[in-house]
Amino acid sequence: MTKWSLLASAVVMAAVSISISMSLSAQQSATGSWTQPKTPWGDPDLQGVWRYEAAVPLERPAQFQGRASLTDEEVAQRQKVEEEQEAQRLAGNEGTAVGRGNLAQSPIRGNEYNSFWQDHGRPRQVFKQTSLVVDPEDGRIPYTPDAKKAEARAQARYGAGPYESFLDPDTGERCLTDGVTAMMWQGPNGGHNRIVQSPGYVTILHEEYLDRRVIPVDGRKASGIRQWFGNAVGKWEGNTFVVETTNFIDRTNYEWAQILTRPSETLRLTERYTRTGPDTMDYRITVEDPASFEKPWTAQIPIARLPNDTQIYEYACHEGNYAMTNLLAGGRADAAKRGK
Amino acid sequence: MAAVVAAAGCTGQSTSEPGGSAAAYRAPRTADGKPDLNGIWQALNSANYDLRAHAARPALSLLPARGRSGVPGLVRATTVDLPDPAVRPLGAVGGVPAGEGVVVGGEIPYQPWAATRRQENAREWLKRDPEIKCFMPGVPRATYLPYPFQILQGTNKIVLAYEFAGATRTIHMDKVGDSPSPTWMGWSRGHWDGDTLVVEVTDFNEDTWFDRAGDFHSDQLKVTERYTPQSPYHLTYEATIEDPKVFTRPWTIRMPLYRRVEPDKQLLEYKCVEFVEELMYGHLGVIDPATGQRNK
Numbered sequence: 065m066t067k068w069s070l071l072a073s074a075v076v077m078a079a080v081s082i083s084i085s086m087s088l089s090a091q092q093s094a095t096g097s098w099t100q101p102k103t104p105w106g107d108p109d110l111q112g113v114w115r116y117e118a119a120v121p122l123e124r125p126a127q128f129q130g131r132a133s134l135t136d137e138e139v140a141q142r143q144k145v146e147e148e149q150e151a152q153r154l155a156g157n158e159g160t161a162v163g164r165g166n167l168a169q170s171p172i173r174g175n176e177y178n179s180f181w182q183d184h185g186r187p188r189q190v191f192k193q194t195s196l197v198v199d200p201e202d203g204r205i206p207y208t209p210d211a212k213k214a215e216a217r218a219q220a221r222y223g224a225g226p227y228e229s230f231l232d233p234d235t236g237e238r239c240l241t242d243g244v245t246a247m248m249w250q251g252p253n254g255g256h257n258r259i260v261q262s263p264g265y266v267t268i269l270h271e272e273y274l275d276r277r278v279i280p281v282d283g284r285k286a287s288g289i290r291q292w293f294g295n296a297v298g299k300w301e302g303n304t305f306v307v308e309t310t311n312f313i314d315r316t317n318y319e320w321a322q323i324l325t326r327p328s329e330t331l332r333l334t335e336r337y338t339r340t341g342p343d344t345m346d347y348r349i350t351v352e353d354p355a356s357f358e359k360p361w362t363a364q365i366p367i368a369r370l371p372n373d374t375q376i377y378e379y380a381c382h383e384g385n386y387a388m389t390n391l392l393a394g395g396r397a398d399a400a401k402r403g404k
Numbered sequence: 405m406a407a408v409v410a411a412a413g414c415t416g417q418s419t420s421e422p423g424g425s426a427a428a429y430r431a432p433r434t435a436d437g438k439p440d441l442n443g444i445w446q447a448l449n450s451a452n453y454d455l456r457a458h459a460a461r462p463a464l465s466l467l468p469a470r471g472r473s474g475v476p477g478l479v480r481a482t483t484v485d486l487p488d489p490a491v492r493p494l495g496a497v498g499g500v501p502a503g504e505g506v507v508v509g510g511e512i513p514y515q516p517w518a519a520t521r522r523q524e525n526a527r528e529w530l531k532r533d534p535e536i537k538c539f540m541p542g543v544p545r546a547t548y549l550p551y552p553f554q555i556l557q558g559t560n561k562i563v564l565a566y567e568f569a570g571a572t573r574t575i576h577m578d579k580v581g582d583s584p585s586p587t588w589m590g591w592s593r594g595h596w597d598g599d600t601l602v603v604e605v606t607d608f609n610e611d612t613w614f615d616r617a618g619d620f621h622s623d624q625l626k627v628t629e630r631y632t633p634q635s636p637y638h639l640t641y642e643a644t645i646e647d648p649k650v651f652t653r654p655w656t657i658r659m660p661l662y663r664r665v666e667p668d669k670q671l672l673e674y675k676c677v678e679f680v681e682e683l684m685y686g687h688l689g690v691i692d693p694a695t696g697q698r699n700k
Contacts, residue, residue, distance in 0.1 A: 103435070103559060104434070104435035104436035104559065105434075105435040106435075109559075111558055111559060111560075111561075226690075227689070227690075228689050228690040228691045229685075229686075229689035229690065229691045229692070229693050230681045230682075230684075230685040230686070230688075230689060230693070231681075231693055232689075238677065238678075238681065239677055240675065240677055240678060241675075258561070258574070260556060260558035260561050260562075260563045260574075261558055261559075262442050262556040262557045262558055262563075263434070263435070263442065264442075265556055267556050267558075267563050267565065269563065269572055269574065274570055274571070274572060275570075276565060276570055276572050278554060278556065278565055278670070278671055280670065284668045287668075287670060287672075289672060291672065291673040292673055292675055293673065373580065373581065375574075375580065375581075376574065377584065377585075377587075378540075378587045378588060378589060380540065380587070380588055382538065382539070382677045383539045383540060383588060383611070388684075388685055388688075389685070389688060392685060392688040392689045392690075393688065395689060395690050396688075396689070396690050396699070399690045
């Protein structure tokens with residue numbers, strides 16, 4: 065996870081919990097005027113910069129137990145809250161005024177300072193769904209008991225250490241990656257994804273950590289060489305881009321900001337990218353991994369296309385990782401103070 | 405795969421040598437009519453060791469030869485330069501292969517202060533070369549590192565995906581604003597000049613090098629690259645380097661790049677951040693993971 069922000073934007077949003085009356089996709093199809101554009105070589109064209117910027121919690125909050133959708137009144141109310149909070153952000157305000165808790169009650173563990181890191185520059189989109197997770201039906205991620213313990217441990221150590229060696233910060237703090245699972249919906253800080261298509265390939269450039277996936281769409285099979293980002297194999301099902309990714313390397317023993325994104329050798333991701341309008345995409349990801357989850361789970365995630373002039377900038381994380389040196393220096397000072 | 409099929413289907417013979425005119429060869433076209441450079445490419449030369457013509461040498465980091473002296477063993481002969489102790493165990497694996505050089509005209513026109521700095525860089529290679537730390541390699545060095553890279557031609561952006569460090573460039577074929585800050589990989593604007601992809605690269609920081617011989621630049625660097633198809637299987641890469649802070653005039657490197665033709669060849673990961681953490685941070689923690697011992 066980035067040094068500057070968020071656990072998961074989804075967790076932040078759990079505290080805020082916003083939605084809307086009508087999904088953007090429903091709005092788009094209601095107009096009936098949009099048809100999926102094609103690339104010059106005839107594939108559905110998904111190119112552009114995409115970002116998750118909706119205000120839907122990843123897992124269903126307890127208050128919405130038993131229902132998948134908000135009422136129209138709830139939607140209207142949350143829309144109003146979002147607009148007010150964005151006005152506060154634009155006015156340069158911080159903390160509770162922009163929907164972030166104070167330090168003590170922060171759902172993102174002390175990182176609510178400097179809200180601009182997480183500012184979309186416009187109100188977050190409100191959707192009707194009460195959680196991104198749509199399967200299982202309860203909207204909760206079916207962690208194994210061990211993974212639940214690992215998640216609790218990850219949260220407890222975040223920002224607290226110990227930092228005895230470079231293996232102690234999480235994979236994001238080490239400038240490696242936060243994993244493929246949340247790449248498309250990681251939130252505002254570095255969460256931009258540029259999709260570029262060429263014959264036989266779909267390439268996704270993710271801003272944070274310079275994560276890059278060059279996904280073959282030419283019928284080849286997975287190479288079998290284990291990688292951090294696995295072996296992604298893509299295909300078109302109508303206008304939907306379907307990607308199956310397997311052959312991840314096992315990094316379950318590393319520190320991960322969120323256990324739900326850690327890869328193991330048994331992780332299998334199935335993603336479905338379906339454009340629903342000029343600026344909207346229905347992104348679904350099914351995550352299977354007996355090392356972390358009791359059964360597969362699926363999230364349905366509305367993502368937005370940003371204006372044409374949006375750029376992905378160079379996220380030179382490792383090259384400027386002063387935080388690593390400072391964390392370790394702090395760890396040593398702390399050990400010295402404790403007489404160890 | 406359309407690109408590869410199209411390229412393989414073209415039997416046009418190239419009569420031109422790298423750097424010569426490409427008049428004899430016309431590249432296949434993409435569906436939207438642009439020259440098709442899609443594919444995985446790689447340089448096969450020793451430019452990353454040293455851009456200039458150079459003889460083979462025993463190691464990248466050397467101790468200067470000791471002159472003939474009264475010391476027993478050095479009475480009758482002098483040694484060649486000796487590998488630095490830090491790299492000596494690598495033996496022949498750590499040697500530098502010779503190369504004819506890729507600099508057009510042979511010389512890199514350093515200003516006097518910069519020529520001195522280049523020599524210092526070479527002596528301090530082990531401490532200073534950003535490649536060692538898995539930093540983004542910059543341009544043009546990314547092109548001739550000993551790793552493949554892939555050209556992916558989108559409709560208004562071209563992605564250059566490098567295997568080393570997962571470095572990536574986006575070449576803007578459409579009109580874009582300026583880079584908001586200096587960068588490692590530069591800010592790339594491209595256009596077509598006949599069959600040649602021309603890329604103007606600006607907004608560099610001063611932290612990348614050109615090779616393992618200490619060749620360097622400042623933040624005033626501007627690189628103009630030309631990728632010219634010569635046959636289905638190779639293209640000519642040319643980069644003109646301008647930097648008024650470091651050089652007395654613009655200069656150019658030129659080399660062929662070869663298509664990786666293995667079936668289903670893919671870029672694989674070389675996420676080297678993980679490989680250099682011990683080197684960069686092992687001594688900083690409470691515990692050094694290499695030894696399990698406490699650092700002093």
